[in-house]
Amino acid sequence: MTRPLTAAQRRMIEAADPGTGRLKGTEAQLTALVKRGLAFRHPRPPHDHFLTPAGHRAREAAQAQAEPSEPSDPSEPQAPASTVGVFAARAGGEPVLRAAEGPARTREVRSAWQGMLELRRMTNPDASTDRPCAWERTHLVQAAALALEAAGHRPAGAAEGEDGYRVRETPQPDAVAVHAPDAPTLRACVETLEASGWQAGEYTEPRTRRRYVLASPRRV
Incomplete structure (x- = not known):
């Protein structure tokens, strides 16, 4: 179980x-956030520390908690408190609580994607945000699912x-497979991934004859 953040964090x-x-913080405080995956240390001097996508999500969650919210239906299942501040992109096929859907999820995804673009800007050698x-x-x-x-x-x-x-691993170490229920949806996934900096193409599974997308991060 993920340990809750300290007040200082x-x-x-x-x-x-x-x-x-x-x-900003002491070296020990910053290192602790890095170990939790909420921050990263920039490889170039002055080696400042920045929020990762998970860190941006944690800040979004803290801000949402500080804002008044509409009363919830007591009959609705509630997300466990331990999940607050933890974002996971949906690869498809996982069970989802109804309480985790709707505008709150839209805000979470938007915040995570903005954090990812910032991470690209800070860590890509040319500060580019148009490729992974x-x-x-x-x-x-996780990256392909977030883009979708x-x-x-x-x-x-x-x-x-x-x-x-549904985004799934493949035997290829640098590629994922994306499955969709119909050809238009599959094509739309290709367009989204290409616009997000991925190389993507449609292929046919030899055994089932089903179409799928094979996608890998673009390098240039």
């Missing part, structure tokens, strides 16, 4: 620069055969 995250996500960064290349499924969800595509539900995209 919450204050640091909330005080991060709104535009760049730059953090090193983090995305080591988290292919941020563009408004709907992930498949937990039931087998339920409509929506």
Whole structure:
């Protein structure tokens, strides 16, 4: 179970620069956020620390908690408190609480995608935001799923055969497969991934004859 943030860590995250996500704090405090995946140390001098997409999500969650919200229906299942501040892109096929849907999820996805673009700007050698960064290349499924969800595509539900995209690992170490219920949706996924800095093309599975997308992060 993820340990909750300390009060000092919450204050640091909330005080991060709104535009760049730059953090201020002691070396020990910053290192602790890096270990939790909420911050990263820039490889070039002066080696400042910045929020990762998860860090941006944690700040968004803290801001949402500080704002008044509409009363919830007591009959609705509520997300466990331990999930607050943790964002996970939906690859499709995972069970989702109804309480985690709607405008709140839209805000979460938007914040995570903006954080990803900032991470690209800070870590790509030429500060480019039009192609994936090193983090995305080591988290292919999560990165592709975030790009799709941020563009408004709907992930498949937990039931087998339920409509929506599904992002899955492949035997290729630098590529993911994207499955969709019909040709127009599959083509729309290709267009979204290409616009997000991925190389994507449609292929046919030899055994089932089903069409799917094979996508990998563009390098140039």
